[in-house]
Each structure stands twice: as structure tokens, then as C-alpha cells.
Amino acid sequence: MKRYEQVTETLRAQIESYQLRPGEPLPSLRSLSEQLAVSKNTVIHAYQQLEAEGLIEPRPRQGFFVSHGQPLPEVSASPRPVQLGALALNIIRAASCSDLHPLGSADPDTRFPARAQLYKTLAKNARHRAHQQSKISHYQPPPGSDLLRSRLAHHISESAFACKPQEIIISNGTQEGISLSLRAIASPGDIIAVESPSFYGTLQCIEALGLKVVEIPTIPGEGINLCLLDKVLKEWPIKALLLNPNVNNPLGFQMHVGQQEKLMAITEPYQLPIIEDDVFGELNYQSHRHPPLKALDTNGRVVLCSSFSKSLDTDIRIGWVVPGKFYEEINYLKYVTTLASSGLTQDASAEFMAERRFARHLRRLKRTYRQRWDLIAEDMCRHMPREVSFSHPEGGYLSWLELPAGCDGDRIYQQALSEGIAITPGSLFSTRGEYRHCIRLNFSVYDGNPDLRRALIRVSELIRQDIGRL
Ligand SMILES: Cc1ncc(COP(=O)(O)O)c(C=O)c1O
CATH class of the missing domain: 3.40.640.10 (Type I PLP-dependent aspartate aminotransferase-like (Major domain))
Structure with a gap:
């Protein structure tokens, strides 16, 4: 292996293992040539090679920097910044509106003693x-x-x-x-x-x-x-x-x-x-x-x-x-x-x-949510289109619905919201938007109340319409 190839490989390994991070400056030509006991031309050659690979970029009068958009080695999952935007905050705001049917945000039932x-x-x-006499807080x-x-x-x-x-x-x-x-x-x-x-x-x-x-x-x-x-x-x-x-x-x-x-x-x-x-x-x-x-x-x-x-x-x-x-x-x-x-x-x-x-309360809570799961699962089996599959939770009060690929959970969320029903769109649960065809339902208060049942049936219809668009 030639000298410049060795230098290139050392730097490439440091960039790919994040020892040298995106945006970080590389050593100057002189300091790296002194540090590695190689000629300046060898370092220039190595930098040119890394630049051609897109791993580093020159900046006028400042030298070379590790690229932000460096090509990542092939892995099934690779690091990325998160940019979910304001949708989640809107959902939490919408959930706090007591007029909505609460199948969205993961809030518990408040009616326990x-x-x-x-x-x-x-x-x-x-x-x-309020009646305390002490002078200071x-x-x-x-x-x-x-x-x-x-x-x-x-x-x-x-x-x-x-x-x-x-x-x-x-x-x-x-x-x-x-x-x-x-x-x-x-x-x-x-x-x-x-x-x-x-x-x-x-x-x-x-x-x-x-x-x-x-x-x-x-x-x-x-x-x-x-x-x-x-x-x-x-x-x-x-x-x-x-x-x-x-x-x-x-x-x-x-x-x-x-x-x-x-x-x-x-x-x-x-x-x-x-x-x-x-x-x-x-x-x-x-x-x-x-x-x-x-x-x-x-x-x-x-x-x-x-x-x-x-x-x-x-x-x-x-x-x-x-x-x-x-x-x-x-x-x-x-x-x-x-x-x-x-x-x-x-x-x-x-x-x-x-x-x-608290321990006694938890026992009661678990029993109740288990019963509510049975209720909503039965209703989902009856009303949801056959193409929809849903998770069977081992606890809690959330179920994850997977609709056929191409369905749009964001659109269903907006439509349901305009009809007074809160649900949570699946797209929020990843930075890559890969769960756009999913939605999450909260069944914490799903206790057989006819209004909430109607809301679930309406969500099933909206899903059916969305499938019809495919
Ligand atoms: C998985 C998970 N972690 C954390 C939180 C935040 O919980 P807390 O209200 O305790 O801050 C929530 C709230 O919905 C949640 O679902």
C-alpha cells in the first residue's frame, strides 16, 4: 500500500468511527505531515482522495473539514438528526380539549378513587x-x-x-x-x-x-x-x-x-x-x-x-x-x-x-384496563376493515393499528379531528416517516360508553375510505 493510501485509510477509519465528527476541522497539512513523518504532498494526496469520496470538504482559507453529508457505511439503520416538528405538540393540545373523544394521547382514566x-x-x-405560620418558604x-x-x-x-x-x-x-x-x-x-x-x-x-x-x-x-x-x-x-x-x-x-x-x-x-x-x-x-x-x-x-x-x-x-x-x-x-x-x-x-x-390501586387498574382491552378488541374485530391488523397489548391501554401500505394515518388523523375524535398518527413514532400507514388508539376510557363506541366505528369508516383510495 502506498504511503498516501495508508494516510487516507487512517483518516477514513477515524471519520467512519466518529472519532472525527461531521463539521470538525482536519489537521493542517503541515501539522499532519509532521505528526505522521510524511511529506506535505502525501497529505495533500490523501485529502484529495477523501474529498473525492465526499468524506471531507475544503473551506476557503480555513482548510479541510469532515463533511456533514458523509456517505455512511452500509448498515440497516444509521444515525440521523431528529426533525419531528410541531405535530406532537398539536396532538397534546388537541388531547387536552375535553370536547374530543379521547382515543388519541396516552392519558389514563381519571375516575379511579x-x-x-x-x-x-x-x-x-x-x-x-394556607394557614401556616412560618415566615419563610x-x-x-x-x-x-x-x-x-x-x-x-x-x-x-x-x-x-x-x-x-x-x-x-x-x-x-x-x-x-x-x-x-x-x-x-x-x-x-x-x-x-x-x-x-x-x-x-x-x-x-x-x-x-x-x-x-x-x-x-x-x-x-x-x-x-x-x-x-x-x-x-x-x-x-x-x-x-x-x-x-x-x-x-x-x-x-x-x-x-x-x-x-x-x-x-x-x-x-x-x-x-x-x-x-x-x-x-x-x-x-x-x-x-x-x-x-x-x-x-x-x-x-x-x-x-x-x-x-x-x-x-x-x-x-x-x-x-x-x-x-x-x-x-x-x-x-x-x-x-x-x-x-x-x-x-x-x-x-x-x-x-x-x-x-398504591399497590392496591394498581391491582384494580390492571383489571380494569384488561377488561377495556377485551371490549375494544371485540369492537375492532367487528368494525375494522379486514386488512387492518392491531397489536394485542400485554398491559396498559394502547393499541397500534397497521393499515395497508399506502394508507395515510396523518390524513385519517386530520379527518377524525375535524369530526371531534382524537387519534394518534403513526408517522410520529419514527424520524423516517415509515409508520405513516399506522395509527395508535388509546382505550383507557373505553368502557362501553355508546358515544365512544360510535367514535371507534367512525374511525373504522375513515380507515375503510382511505383503503378505498388505494
Ligand atoms: C412511553 C412514554 N414515556 C414517557 C412519557 C412521559 O411521561 P411523564 O408524564 O411521566 O413525563 C410518556 C407519556 O405519554 C410515554 O408514553
Whole structure:
């Protein structure tokens, strides 16, 4: 191999492995020739070769830079910036409009007595504070209320894995936990691996932090494709893996223990940090919860994020992070980002969790959502066109509908919205628009109410019309 070819190959390897990142300057001709003990002409020749391959580009009076649009080596999934735009925010806004039939945003039923109990406690505490004599107000700084962390630790230890209060940080919901974890582990430009389809809130968080994603397809009923994950880890400098393996949104599957063990083994040699979104994890339909990945974590690289949003109320904004070895970074970021979570809601949540009330509530919740799944599944079998297939969730209250290729979930979403029905278009669940022929339905309040049944039948008709256009 000629000298310039050796230089070319070294630089090519550095660019393809992201040691030299897009937009980064290459060394000047003189410094590289000195560093490698080759002539300037050899370096010029190597740079010309890399330029011809599109890997680097010259900038007048500045030298050479790694191209932004570098051709990527062939892999089934490759990193890309996330650009989902404002559709998700519109959907969340539309969902908060109480006039709509709520088959869209992943919000829980609010009619359980436990939620009312939580708000009564909150109101009692607020009244107490109104009459409080103390002169000065205090933050409840990170990691958060001792009593709440102690009750959460007890609950987690009884249901999932051994956990101490001092291992927990209180957050403003799962979304903040995920955002803090990503910021603690990765920097703008880094690559995060996610499963596909993926909850759009997660993708948008990655977008907002200037990170890139590699989307790895999910195998229905199993979880992330582990062969492909293995390949991606060999080819890309992945900073973290972000997964929603327990009662997945949108597919509703649970990753079984054998698959979880394989996942941990594949990621072990890289000591890859895993951010586990467990927000629906306690809503599986079996009597005991399925263990989270965190239960298999022996060296603190799994960061578990969860909240009361799906089990009690989205509005309470109390979540928790069990950050393993990233505790200090996440605790500090929580402090500099929001100073503290509301002490009032933390105290009420802690009081609510006394005497296993939360565990009892969860049992009731699971039974109810299971019954609602039976109801909507029966109605979908009766009314949906035969060409539509839908996921059978193992918990929670979401089902993913796959329509024939060429159908347009965005159009069906707009039509349904104009008729007062909220659904979620599948296109939001990927950066590549590959699920445009899918939609997601929320059945949390699907309790046999005739209006909601009519709404489902209307969605079935809209889908049928869309299929008719093909
Ligand atoms: C999978 C998933 N993760 C995270 C969130 C955000 O949850 P939180 O309200 O706890 O911030 C949601 C909300 O819909 C979700 O579906």
C-alpha cells in the first residue's frame, strides 16, 4: 500500500468511527505531515482522495473539514438528526380539549378513587399551608422528599428489585427523568440507539438536545431486534440505548426475561448506558409486574425513569429516576434545571403511598384496563376493515393499528379531528416517516360508553375510505 493510501485509510477509519465528527476541522497539512513523518504532498494526496469520496470538504482559507453529508457505511439503520416538528405538540393540545373523544394521547382514566384520594390529600395539605405560620418558604431540593423516596423504595423493592431511598431522585415526570439522563450521558452530536417505533416524546427530547438517533426495528412481541443492535454497536459509537421495554408505547409488548438477559449480555462489553423508560411498566395485565431491565443491572449502567402519569394522573408531575452510577450527574442537572420539584405534590404523593394504597390501586387498574382491552378488541374485530391488523397489548391501554401500505394515518388523523375524535398518527413514532400507514388508539376510557363506541366505528369508516383510495 502506498504511503498516501495508508494516510487516507487512517483518516477514513477515524471519520467512519466518529472519532472525527461531521463539521470538525482536519489537521493542517503541515501539522499532519509532521505528526505522521510524511511529506506535505502525501497529505495533500490523501485529502484529495477523501474529498473525492465526499468524506471531507475544503473551506476557503480555513482548510479541510469532515463533511456533514458523509456517505455512511452500509448498515440497516444509521444515525440521523431528529426533525419531528410541531405535530406532537398539536396532538397534546388537541388531547387536552375535553370536547374530543379521547382515543388519541396516552392519558389514563381519571375516575379511579385512588386519584380522588390523592387530590384530597393535596387539598388538605394546601389548606394547611394556607394557614401556616412560618415566615419563610423553602425549596425541597434534589434528590427530593425523604418520605416519598422511602415509600417509593419500599414499593419498588416489593415489586421489582432491591432499591434504597438514597438511590432515587424525584423528577417532574418521566420526560424530565429521560431528558436529565440523556444530558448526563451524552453531548450534542452523539448517537443514541432507540427501538422503532418509538414514543414521539422521547424522539423529540433527543431532537431538542441536538443528539442523533439510530432507530432499530422492534420484532413484534419480542422487543428491539438484538442482532441488529449487536451490528449497530459494532459499527457506531453509540452513547446510550433508550428503551421502553415494559408495556411498550405504542406496541404494548413486554420484553421477556430471556431477551432482556441477551440484551444485557450484548451491551456488557461496551458498558453501554441504558435509559429504561418504565412509565407503563406497572400496568401489565398479570398479577405481578414483569421485572424491568434495571433488575438485571449489576454495575449501575441502567437508569430507570418512571412516574405516576399513567397510573394516577398526568397532571401531578411526580416522577422518579433510579440512576445507578449516574446519580451525581443527574442529581446536579436536576438542581440546575428546575432547582426542585414541587414540595406540595411530593408530600401529598408520599402520604398517598402509605399503607400499600398504591399497590392496591394498581391491582384494580390492571383489571380494569384488561377488561377495556377485551371490549375494544371485540369492537375492532367487528368494525375494522379486514386488512387492518392491531397489536394485542400485554398491559396498559394502547393499541397500534397497521393499515395497508399506502394508507395515510396523518390524513385519517386530520379527518377524525375535524369530526371531534382524537387519534394518534403513526408517522410520529419514527424520524423516517415509515409508520405513516399506522395509527395508535388509546382505550383507557373505553368502557362501553355508546358515544365512544360510535367514535371507534367512525374511525373504522375513515380507515375503510382511505383503503378505498388505494
Ligand atoms: C412511553 C412514554 N414515556 C414517557 C412519557 C412521559 O411521561 P411523564 O408524564 O411521566 O413525563 C410518556 C407519556 O405519554 C410515554 O408514553
